Structures are given as structure tokens and as C-alpha cells.
Amino acid sequence: MAKAASPTEKGFIGRNAGWIGALAAVGVAAGGVAVGVAANRYAKRRRARAGDQLVDEPFGELHYDDQFSVTTEDGVSLHVEVVEGERTSPTLVYVHGFCLDMGTFHFQRRAFEGEYRQVLYDQPGHGKSGRLPRGEYTLDALGAGLVAVLEKAVPDGPVVLIGHSMGGMTIMALAEQAPELFTDRVVGVVMISTSAGRLNEVTFGLPEVVSRLNRPLLPFVRRAPRLTTAVADRARKAGTEIARVLTRRYGFGSPNPSPAVVGYVEKMNSTTSTEVIARYIHTLYTHSRLPALAVLRTVPVLVIGGDADLLTPLVYSQEIADELPDAELVVIEHGGHVALLEFPDEVDDAIERFLERLP
Template identity: 90%
Template sequence: MAKATQEKGFVGRNAGWLGALAAVGVAAGGVAVGVAANRYAKRRRARAADHYFDEPFGELPYDEQFSVTTEDGVDLHVEVVDGERHDPTLVYVHGFCLDMGTFHFQRRAFEGEYRQVLYDQPGHGRSGRLPKGEYTLDALGAGLKAVLEKAVPDGPVVLIGHSMGGMTIMALAEQAPELFTDRVAGVVMISTSAGRLNEVTFGLPEVVSRLNRPLIPLLRNAPRLTTTVADRARRAAHEVARVLTRRYGFGSPNPSPAVVEYVERMNSTTPTEVIARYVHTLYTHSRLPALEVLRTVPVMVVCGDADLLTPLVYSQEIAAELPDAELVVVEHGGHVVLLELPDEVDDAIERFLERL
């Protein structure tokens, strides 16, 4: 009888524990369901508020991809998107701390209509890095020429450059002016400059920007260990980086969070060591004389009126040197206006191509 009573007590105690565990499991399951439901609700709200929430950034299809090796041994990643028209072929050249994804919306807008060639500049995206030394705009111009020779061996091209990409086109004009007589049918330069970048204030008061300028050469000479630490810090400070990206890359009051996130992703994947080795050539860039070559081809200059990195005055300066060039000013557009307000930029490029 005692044994039966003990067994009954044992079963009772275990039933109590099992019941408690079951209750905890149910509660945990309820919390999980609640968290999942909360996340789903947030995603629905984000999707409703952001037109580009589900945009496949960095995942657009291509018809061909290959590498082009530059004279200094860097393998450039190239993608080709076919279109009905090869006359002209559109060749895109992206800017600093970005990659070919900068032209995401232009690539989609002209898909199937024009043949398009995109590539990642040295040290950016899926392209290789320079083994040693500094990156130079002269080398970038030579890299663009190498891409043209392999990807578009014949026929007319329209060069479309954003920021440092526009500077790359200027470097190519300086090195190979004959191309702008024989091959280049037109040039579109977006948010770029022909020089004097050391005077950019980044929207800061002049007294503050003057204090920041002496720090640029220090970054150029930063040791590899320092840049490795900086990369880790950048990854850890993702939220801060996103705020800075929105502040300095965009001009409209409510840019798409998905687009801001994409630009920050491109920024953050550019190693600090690469950034440091680009600083000198960008800081000393001066190619106003090269614009003389561009007088031989149709040119369109595009800039947002709220660009803090290459302010509108730089585009106006280029347009003044090219009296036949068209200057398109995009209201509320920041430095990445081609991602921020793509319809305005796409429409301008389409009009330009139709006039050609």
C-alpha cells in the first residue's frame, strides 16, 4: 500500500512538472508567435511606406559576365545586358565607395532596349584590388579604356559616369581624345566635378570644414592595421553609418529607407584600406583642360540641387566650360540622385539618347 502511495505521489509530482513545462512551452510558443506577428506587421508597414521595400538591389540579371585585367594587374568585374539596340551601347562608370549597382534603376529602365555594359571600379564591388600603392584617376581612365576594348570592340558608345565615374571619363578624354571623335557618341555626367574637391564643405560651416581638411592626408597614410580596426568599427556602427549615408547621400526629406540601406551596404563593403588609397587622387583631381575634348561630343550634366558631396556649383562649372552641354538640375536631389529620384534621371537620359 505504501509503495502504491509513493508511486502515485511520484506520478503526481511529475505530472505537475510536466504541466508546468507544457505551460512554459505554450507561453514560449505564444511569445514566438507574437514576435513573428509583430515582425510581420512591421514588414507590412514598411512595405506599404516604402515603394522599394522589395526591390532586388544587387540581384539584376545579366546576359554575360567576364573579367578585364588592367595594365596594373587588377581584374575588373564586367556585366553585359543585351538589348535590341547596339547603336549606341550604354557604358556605366560608378563612383567612389559604390559599385555598378549605383545604376540599378537605369539598368532596369533601358533593359531590353539598349545594350548595356557595367563594371566595378578597382577595389570596389567584385573587382580586385591594386596590389600596392595608390589608386589614381589616370589608372581608372585606362581601366575604362580596357573595358571598352573588350566589351565594346566596335560601334558607338554613350559613357554615363556618376561622381568618380565622371572623373574617370575625364581622365579617359585626357588620355585618348581620339576615342571621343571615333567612338564616343555622347557623355552623361552625374553629380561630378572637374576639380577643387578640397574646397567641398560637406554642408558644414566653413570654419568646421577647414578643420577637417588637414585630416585627409592623415587618412591617406593610415597603416593597414588602423584601417582594419576602422572596418570593424564601421560594421559595428551600422545605425550611425545609415544616418550619415542619408545625411550626405540624399537630399529629399523622406528618401526610401530601402535605397538608403542599399547605398550604405555599398559604402560599408568598400574596405577602409581601399578608401585611404583613393584619397590623394580624388583630393588633387583637376581636369578642367580635359573638358576641351568633350566639346566634340554631346554632353549632359545632371546634379541634384541638394548634393553636399559634389555641390551643384561643380556641375555648373562643367556646363560653363561646355557651352553646348545640357545642364539638368534635379530638385531635392542629393549625391546619389540616380538612386534617390530615378524617374527624373531616367527621363533626362532617355531624352538625351533620343536626341542622339
């Protein structure tokens, strides 16, 4: 029998209902989405799985040649995996986004396996990496973490940095901290579904009047007590079906994405604790690194964005491309926020063409 919430927990739930809704950025929409979810879901799931070519895809189980940990300056242990390839130059280094892990690059890792040397790692508080002992996570610290990974996994030689969402922001933070790397070692940058700032203006596809209600609440999410986040985690696990629907709505743009891929993304989301999410919100909400893009003018840049991305809309990719006159912008038609999982062939082809053009 499930344990009933204590009066203390109930009090926390009542007082923090607003920030929990803001945290999901879809709180107001959730009720409407939930209506009808239970009806016929079993039959729909069976029909979807029957036609899903990726139902047996080994997500999270790809080959690696080496794995190890890297400890950051603030004491977080980062899980790193290395996949060797015939081409040892340049090394492809992948940096994943918020509430995800290195598995976000599943199809890219597989596409370039055996050809390029590849390095992947889980960001602090995500996947198999450790958590920050105390305080807030910051993009500055993520940039420093990327430096630590490079120093151990790729001590010399050219690299291509490939960042998705928060991973792209991490690369911008690195450019701000260590611009010399972009003249000495980084020979190319790929940024997928990311932004140089103004995330507080994202409406998440909600009516403007609704999205305005959530924005003032976001900076206060980081103040949520540990007990409240524990309660929220239990609620997330209990609402798996709704979480899957929301993942499909806000992560994907095509009308019929692979249920296996949706499930994999939802799994990555659900394994990122609410406490970690709350401690990241402030740095993402205040992210502003448009000036840092000037450093990237010294290297070839590929910008990829989906035209149906509700989390980092295409306008943010276009803004980055506008700041980098020589950058190539590739738009994925019907692509959502995880276009690299939703339309892997298109994304892989764009990256392959980009790599082939590098000096």
C-alpha cells in the first residue's frame, strides 16, 4: 500500500503548487493533456509498438572502448565514455542537454562509430555522473567541467564540440572562459536546438497570457526544500503516462514520433531528480551569452534547429546564425527539441557534411 503524505508534506505541496507547475513549464496545460489519456491507451500503445521500427533499438546499451570518471573543481564526478575510431583527428566531443544524458546522441554515436574517435559524458546531476554537494549548478561550472573532460579524454589534438540544448550553452560558457581553445584546439562547433539567452521569453507553445503567469515563478524554484522535491519526484513517477504525453508534446514536433524514442527520452527525463532540476533553473533562466558567440567566429560552426521546437524555438538558432555570418544553419522540418533523436538521418547527414568540409 502506498504511504500517505504526512501533514508536513501536504503543507509543502499546497504552498509549492505554483513552483511545481512552473518547473514543468506546462503546469497549466497538464490538466487538459491528462483528460482522456487513460481511455484506450492500452490499445493505442499496442498499435504504436506494432508499427515502431525502433522498438528493439538498444538505447543506453551502445559499445564503448573505455570509460572513466573525471572530477571537476567543485567535486563532481563526471562519467565519461570513449568510442575509438579510425580517424583520431578530430575527436568528436558530445555535450548533452538539461534533464537528459549522453544517450541523447545515441544515433550520432552509432553513425560515426568506427570512423571518428568519440567522447561522451554525463553533465553534473545527470545520467551516471555525481551531484553537486550543495548550492546551485551554473553554466560557468559546466564550462569548467568540459575543460576537465578535454584535459583527460583528449589531452592533445583537434576536437569538434557537439552540443545539444544546455550542451550548446556549455560550449558558449567555455568560449567565454577559455577563448584560446578555439584558436588552438577546437576546429569546429555544432550546436543543436540551443540558445544564447532570453529563455525567460519562451512560451512553450502556450498562450501568451498563460506563459506570463509561469515566468515570475521560475527564479523561486531553486528555493524549494528537499522534502518538497522528494514529494514531486514521487508524483512524477506516479504520473508516468502523463509524463510520456508531455514528453511527446514538448520534445517532439512530428505527428507520429517513434514510441520507443519518446519512451527513451521520458526515461532520461524521469531519472533527473526534481532537486537537480530546481538547482539548475536559475542559471538557465538567466543565461545570456550572445557576446561569447564572437569567439566562435574563428571556427566553422553548424547550427541545427527544428521548426517545431517549443523549448528552444527556431528563432534562437536563427539568432545564433545571425551572430555568426559564416555559420551554416540547417532547419529540420517538423523537428522538435530532440530533433537529433526524432530525425537522426537528417541530423547525421548535416554533421557528416560539416565534418567533411573541415580543413
